[in-house]
Amino acid sequence: MISAEITVENDHGLHSRPADLFVRTARLYRSAITVHKGAASADAKQILRVLLLNVSPGTVITIEADGPDEQAALEDLRTLVTSNFQIINEAVRSSGL
Amino acid sequence: MMDQHTFTDLFREDCIIDNLDVSSREEALAVMAEHLVSLGFCHHTFPQAILDRERVYPSGLPFRGYTIAIPHTDVVHVRQSVILVARLPVPVLFQSMGAPEDVLPVQLISMFALKEREAIGDLLETLITVYQREHALTALIQASDRFEMFRILKTMVLECGSCPS
Numbered sequence: 001m002i003s004a005e006i007t008v009e010n011d012h013g014l015h016s017r018p019a020d021l022f023v024r025t026a027r028l029y030r031s032a033i034t035v036h037k038g039a040a041s042a043d044a045k046q047i048l049r050v051l052l053l054n055v056s057p058g059t060v061i062t063i064e065a066d067g068p069d070e071q072a073a074l075e076d077l078r079t080l081v082t083s084n085f086q087i088i089n090e091a092v093r094s095s096g097l
Numbered sequence: 098m099m100d101q102h103t104f105t106d107l108f109r110e111d112c113i114i115d116n117l118d119v120s121s122r123e124e125a126l127a128v129m130a131e132h133l134v135s136l137g138f139c140h141h142t143f144p145q146a147i148l149d150r151e152r153v154y155p156s157g158l159p160f161r162g163y164t165i166a167i168p169h170t171d172v173v174h175v176r177q178s179v180i181l182v183a184r185l186p187v188p189v190l191f192q193s194m195g196a197p198e199d200v201l202p203v204q205l206i207s208m209f210a211l212k213e214r215e216a217i218g219d220l221l222e223t224l225i226t227v228y229q230r231e232h233a234l235t236a237l238i239q240a241s242d243r244f245e246m247f248r249i250l251k252t253m254v255l256e257c258g259s260c261p262s
Contacts, residue, residue, distance in 0.1 A: 015218045016169070020154050023195030047195030048158060048229070054222045056215075096197055097153055 001066040002074055007058065010084040014055035018085045023047045024092045025080055031067025033077070044077070104223055105251045107180045107209070111136065113243035113250075114183040117206075122189050126151060126168055129181050129208045136179075139210050143174040147208070157191030157201040158225070163234045164201040166191045167224060168208045169217075175210040182207050182250060184238065205237060227253045 012018050014035075026033045026044035033044035037059060042049035044063070055061055061081075065073045079087050088097065114132070119125045130144035147170050156168045188202035207224055211217055227233055233253045240246045 011214070013218055015221055017154050020195050024197070027196060045195075047193070048160070048225055050195070051221050052225055054218045056218050 001064060002070050003062050003064040004074055004078050005060060005062045006078060006081050007060050008055055008081060009057065010081075011057055012085075013057045013059065014050065014053065014061070019047065019050050021080060021085050021088060021092065022077065023050055024095065025076055025089050026073065028076070028089060028091055029065070029067070029069045029073035031065045031070040031073045033066075033073055034064045036062040036064065104220060105254045107178055107220075108182070108247060108250050108254070109179065110244060110247045112138075112179055112181040113246050114181070115240070115243040115246055117183040117185050118187070119185065119189060120187075122151065122166075122191050122203075123148060125183065125185065125189055125206060126208070129168075129183055129206065133179065133181055133208070133210055138175070138177050138179045140174050140176060143170065143210065146170040146174045151191075155192035155194055155197050157193045157199075157203055158228075159193055159196075159199065159201060160228055160234065162231050163205060163238060164188075164191075164203050165228050165234075166201075166203045166206045167194075167221070168206065169211065172212055172214045175212050178210060178212045178216075180207060180209045182237075182246065184240075184246065205234070223254060223257050226257050 034041050035044045037053050042053045063077050076089050126147050130147045133139040147168055150170045156166045158165050183206045185204050188204045190200050191203045193199035193201055236249050
């Protein structure tokens with residue numbers, strides 16, 4: 001299992017469009033992926049859980065990945081968040097964006 | 098920051114449609130968005146922005162029992178914050194947010210227009226917490242008219258401040 005701590009810097013936090021992109025990206029991977037905000041956590045592949053985490057701009061989150069493709073999953077999600085949701089996995093982009 | 102009391106003020110009796118009889122997602126969104134424009138809550142750009150957004154970022158949410166859609170778009174298209182709730186006698190299909198390959202039959206649509214972008218996280222958390230309570234959804238689906246739906250929504254959102262998510 002690996003993890004990374006990231007500050008969500010974009011104007012929208014992890015709501016709405018960013019949450020959608022985050023979940024679509026997480027679902028590309030077989031690994032279990034969890035996002036933590038303080039003591040709260042959510043399955044990164046479940047949109048309702050991610051929205052309920054209510055991650056506002058400036059919040060520090062920890063993304064945890066556990067499974068056969070954990071390294072790629074973590075890097076992909078880290079890139080998505082740190083690029084302010086501008087650098088999007090090609091498979092997600094081609095799904096209708 | 099908007100709180101539960103402020104969110105209850107976003108519901109209005111004239112923004113509850115208890116029998117939206119439509120045959121497609123696009124028709125539902127167009128009718129609802131035009132309603133908000135006609136009441137002065139949104140700019141004339143709002144309907145097209147809602148439709149464009151839905152195609153790229155679908156708004157269906159996979160709740161247990163009934164599925165919901167929460168269409169919305171950018172604050173630039175909004176004059177005054179409001180939530181428009183529509184109940185459909187016949188569900189229409191929405192793609193799921195976060196999993197567009199999943200198609201959901203939606204019977205209740207909560208279209209929201211927010212003027213304050215920073216309020217979206219709290220509003221989404223509140224709406225999802227309310228709609229996760231199956232008895233709340235059942236009550237809304239079975240309510241006799243829009244006035245009863247309005248009362249249920251106001252009560253449920255007020256209670257949400259102390260209910261577990």
